[in-house]
Amino acid sequence: MKVSIFDYGMFGEGVARLNNKIVLVPGALMGEQVDVDITKEHPNYTQAKLNSVILPSPMRMNTPCGYSECGGCELMHMAYSEQLKFKQLLVSKTLKKVAKIDVLVSPTIAAENQFNYRNKASFACNSLIGFYKKGSNKIVPIAECKLVDNNINLALNLFNDFIKQYAPAGIKNLVVRSIDNQVLVAVVCVKHIPLAPYIQLLKNAFKKVGVYLVINTRKDSVVLTNNLTHLYGIKQIETESFGIKYSVGINSFHQTNLDIQNKLYTHVLSLIKPNSRVVNGFSGVGLLSALAAQKASEVVGIEIEKSAHNEAENLKKANKIQNLTNICGDFLVKFNQSMCDTLILDPAKHGCGKQVMQKVIGVKNLIYVSCSPISMSKDLREIEKYYIIEDVQPFDMFPNTTSVETVVKLKLKENL
Template sequence: MALKKGQEVELEIIDAAFKGKGLAKVDGLAVFVPGTTPGDKVIARIIKKKKKYREAKLLEILEPSPHRIEPRCRHANVCGGCSWQHIPYAKQLEFKTQQVRDHIERIGHLDGSIVKMGIGADEEFYYRNKMEYSISARRWLTQEEINRDEYVDDSAFAAGLHAPGRFDKILNLKECHLQVPESFQILDFVRNYCIEHGITPYDTFEDSGFMRHVMIRNSHHTDDFMVNLVTFQDDQEVMQKMARALLEEFPFITTIVNNVNDTKSPTAIGRFEKVLHGPGFIVDEIGDFTFKIHPNAFFQTNTAQAEKLYEIARNYAELQDGDIVYDLYCGVGTLSLFMSKPAKHVLGIELVDVAVKNARFNAEENNVGNVSFIKGDMKDVFTEEVVKTHGAPNVLITDPPRAGMHADVVERLCELKVPRIVYVSCNSSTMARDLKELNKVYEIEEVQPVDMFPQTYHIEAVAKLKLREPEE
């Protein structure tokens, strides 16, 4: 069967594949169908034709999988925020673990048995400590509206999340179960307040309007609660009235901030910022360490799971008194601080200047004196001067972005022969690629997946590496 673009075909989903898509096979050809789960029998339309595979859109479920459940949220089949709500959480964890194991075997050419069962989250919903809702003058139409013969107006004060693959259209949320319930209540209040008071939504194409984003942060370990209102214009009279209305309705809010982004950039980071109420930051903890989190600062999105992830990384490091630790891609230094006991010294290395400044601030705030941070590109930083100043590392932590480590960094690590390496990854495919090369010098002892994002296909993983004994 040729499977041409536009063709409708009956499929049986046999596995969960990359990015959470269901996998079917037709005469040996892979067909990927989002929104499905292993065991589903479906009708789908081919929408993309590639040499070795096809991508299809789900049209109808003929026979649901025994693993399929009813999603909690009415937007689950449309919203890109949590695309696996139709799968029980225990099965999600199985599929994610298998995904890591598949990457380790297929890309890393390693024994899949080193991959342990993924560690799940205690909270399947309401686990995020930050949500960034967008506001637009155009809403995403429902499938029912799209199928109508007559014209349907998409103009509205839409508040929610971007429709998958669209920068200009917002899914106008009626509910959301990713952050604590108060988060959506605040979004709904701001939407209704703006409509009632004639405050306009930002229009991407016209480059006009007022409201752009509502970003909400809540602390896992304290009662701190932040609302960050991102606007296109600076109008403090309007914002002060809105802040007072928010505090009257939600007195538990501890700080309200107004970021003003008067550029065409879609980011929620303002060109400047004004504090409308409270200190302008919230306080949270990871392990024994306290962090002041400002509106635009990076902080792990799932605090409880981040603590589990960091604990695994610290156990894998097997830290001993007197150890010197290098932490590559250290960000704002949370993992560096977590590794500071009982190490003699931890050196955090990061390319982003503002992250280095935040890391130094976090170390100072926590009175940690055996951690320092330098700015530099990972592939260029292992100079004799750095090693002479900070000492040769006994342990190296690497937590690269989704693209993994640069090939030059991997090569340098093989040359350095640090006794112990801990590799923290948000993308098991690029981690497997890097481990394949590191395996020439290091034994990959264990890989532990950790689920930071229930209801999605994303999975973190931590790998434990030990320098191979020299051959006699």
């Protein structure tokens, strides 16, 4: 049947109306007339499958990726300018819906590259290697992902050659990180397997490469465990940003898109007043802490992962930063308000949670960095009546996907 698309859903689906009910059509664009088949009826909405586009939008693009089953890039058929508008609206709608916060959201800051921007990827593996089909545990075999750095695609293809020739049993994942032509590879297995032939292929292909074997017998979705053995080459990537030298291991958090990381950090710095006392909660390998230390009188970074904390300590030493203290531990336990007048919160995807948000109420300036509009809105809902929201700035860390990074600046209300 024929429907007209008038809006976008949370996952970039086209939204139409049929018999007074919302219909979600993945792959359809605003302003288009499309032919669809209903796939599932829910109490409040209907799901449909796009058959054909009758009237295409000028924003429709040919996708350069041939793996339609993978489902990782929900927006690849959308012109980049439309993707940026979609993300700005997504942040604004989510804040309104989840937190009843009605605030001006600035236009999304664009990424320089819409392709090959990811510096890390995690592939699923059995006798095939690729990505899981959306909502399933079926592997879609991939030979080239358009979003990842070319070195990552090369390491993937060499691994494919290796598993085709040796058919080793017990492999779960391949994780590859590539920054500045330095490549770290982790092969995740349920048991020890001989990797010498793969290491030889990597040695021939890359000047600087390091290989880890990770044993993981977990049944959940966690990929990298602490049971890792360094097998060959470099142990970590040594790099530099903003003139600060630092290292990144295979299992520490690092921002995925370096161009947007730098734009985002520059923005966060612009929100910090000179000589303030800053806590960088959820501080990772500490690059943002080091940058903040150039402007603030003192900075404390709090990070729970030992490996990331150690890298933050090395960064501090290598760059001789005097006014920075790195604490290893849970933010909820280690933080107290006397430490700062400005608090940066950059939690993982699930957000900070109620307890953390209750604990921070009273800090004068909050800079909340988030990769999930939903968890961000839930967190901000906890503190919204105590703060004025001064600025909401989305960044396009992940072009062609529906993910968006957002920085929110909040100021404590006076006379509370």
